[in-house]
Amino acid sequence: MALTTVWTWLEGTELAQHIGISYWFPLLESIHVLAIALVVGSILTVDLRLLGLSALHYPARKIISELTPWTWGAFALSLPTGFGMFMTRASHYAANPAFQIKLVMLVLAGINMAYFHRRSIRGIETWDTASSTPRAARVAGTLSLVLWTGVILAGRWTGHLN
Amino acid sequence: MAAAIAESDANQWAFDLLQNVPGLPPITQAVHILGIAVVMASSVMIDLRILGLAVPSQNLTEMVQRLMPWTWIALAINLLTGLPFILARPYRYFLNPVFAWKIVFLVPAVVLAVVIYRRLGRTKAESSQCSDDQRPTTALKFVAAASLVLWIGVILAGRWIAYSDYLFWPE
Structure with a gap:
């Protein structure tokens, strides 16, 4: 309930009203x-490497x-523009279901990434230059591909629900 | 052109398709955005690599050979996912100056991608290490900078197609 008050206040601010009616x-x-596009493009490259499907030379x-710095840099740009x-x-x-799904998938994608960087990345020395990647890396890459595709789809769907 | 499309069967077909298949417009647009993400990961990353701004450990020749085919596939997919919208509502696009800008940016962007591919993608990648003899020439850097600006222009203009009123019919 408290949140609804926040949303109402937020959309009533001068800034929100100005963005809403202008070229902003x-x-x-x-x-x-x-x-x-840069967030997902850079993640896609990493995911395909984790799946052992591309860039195995490196x-x-x-x-x-x-x-990763490009992913974070672009993500940092997507946050204020999205907000x-x-x-x-x-x-x-x-209250938009597509937007809610987008946020859930975004959080899940973040958890997947954090789990990989904290846990699954241990022992990466052993497969860093190998011709195949371990199961944990392939799972992380697959989940990431699915979740980010979902984020894009739900994000675009948000604008179609009125 | 727009009138010819508007009177064609393709117009009716695309219009009915987008109108009647539930969720088809957002799904098609999401695939279009994923195609843009692939262009960002391929052609745009190559531009950034040439300019010395990204992925310094990657061998430029190897990178062009590995990634440029992704650009071609993404462009084909984006033509397919963009076309139904143009066929369904030709006047919305052909009478729209922002759509014209998108095409004006897109055509040279594709030409420059082909230039970069022909210049680097046809030679043999000798090693995966970046060596000094691969240092991009000033001309190539100029091409990469132009390519980068054009791709950004294509993407921004693409999204502004729906908002051309803001630019041409101010309140």
Whole structure:
């Protein structure tokens, strides 16, 4: 209940109202698309390496360490642009099932990534340059592909529900 | 062009398809965005590598050979996923200056990707290590910078197609 008050307050702010009626909304949205394409593109490359399907010439650790900063940088850009759009109709989006599914998948993708980086990555020295990858890495890569595809799909669906 | 499409069977077919199959528009658009993500991971990453901004350990020639085919596949998928919307509502696109910009950015972006592919993707990748003889020429860096700007332009303009009123019919 308290949250609904927050959403109502948020969409009533001058900033939210200004974004909602001006070119700011499409500007934020277009930058958001650019950012998520880089988020998912960089993650896709890492996922395919974890699945042992691509870039096997390179140590897995190199692929991960060189691409992760791009993922985070782009993610950092997607957050304020996404939030700027969210605040224009906060109660509407918070109640939008597609948006809710998107957030759940985003959290699951984050948990999958955190689990991989804390647990499954142990012992990466043993398969860093090997021609195949262990099961834990393949599971993390598959889950990541499925969840990020879901985030994109649910995100795009959000705009179709009124 | 728009009028010819509007009177065609393809127009009716695409319109009915997008109208009647539940969820088809968002699904098709999501695939289109995934295609954009693949272009970001391939052509755009190659641009960033040429400019010395990303993935320094990757061998440029090997990278072009491994990744550029993904760009071609993504472009084919995005043509397929974009086309139904144009066929269904041709006037929305052909009378829209923002769509024209997207095409004006897209065509040279594809040409430059082909230029980079022909320049680097046809030679043999000797090792996976980056060596000094691979240092990109100034001309190649210029091509990569232009390619990067054009891809960003394509993506931004693509999203603005739906909002051209904001630019051309201000309140």
